[in-house]
Amino acid sequence: xxxxxxxxxxxxxxxxxxxxxxxxxxxxxxxxxxxxxxxxxxxxxxxxxxxxxxxxxxxxxxxxxxxxxxxxxxxxxxxxxxxxxxxxxxxxxxxxxxxxxxxxxxxxxxxxxxxxxxxxxx
Numbered sequence: 001x002x003x004x005x006x007x008x009x010x011x012x013x014x015x016x017x018x019x020x021x022x023x024x025x026x027x028x029x030x031x032x033x034x035x036x037x038x039x040x041x042x043x044x045x046x047x048x049x050x051x052x053x054x055x056x057x058x059x060x061x062x063x064x065x066x067x068x069x070x071x072x073x074x075x076x077x078x079x080x081x082x083x084x085x086x087x088x089x090x091x092x093x094x095x096x097x098x099x100x101x102x103x104x105x106x107x108x109x110x111x112x113x114x115x116x117x118x119x120x121x122x
Contacts, residue, residue: 003042005035006053016057019092027096037097039063045100059093061086 007015017034040063042048054060061067067082068075
């Protein structure tokens with residue numbers, strides 16, 4: 001199973017909570033566990049891989065198995081360089097989260113889906 005995410009189309013507070021926000025807002029006041037703190041756990045505990053397009057948060061280097069950079073529109077594998085950067089510039093944010101809650105089985109109710117919603121009559 002694979003989860004595909006694009007940082008540009010994801011809510012910032014879902015993707016990351018930096019050290020400064022962690023200092024300002026207590027964990028018990030923040031209902032969202034950032035994805036950065038769940039990505040590794042998602043893979044190791046549930047077998048779900050993530051392909052994440054990121055352009056603004058190097059903190060994801062800490063949890064990445066592979067890092068690919070686009071250079072002149074050509075993909076280039078740069079994992080070793082990213083891991084070197086992690087060693088030279090450690091993050092100051094602390095890991096949030098904990099264990100997963102029990103998973104709830106969910107089934108969509110067909111009557112709740114209306115593909116015509118939001119469409120204009122022709």
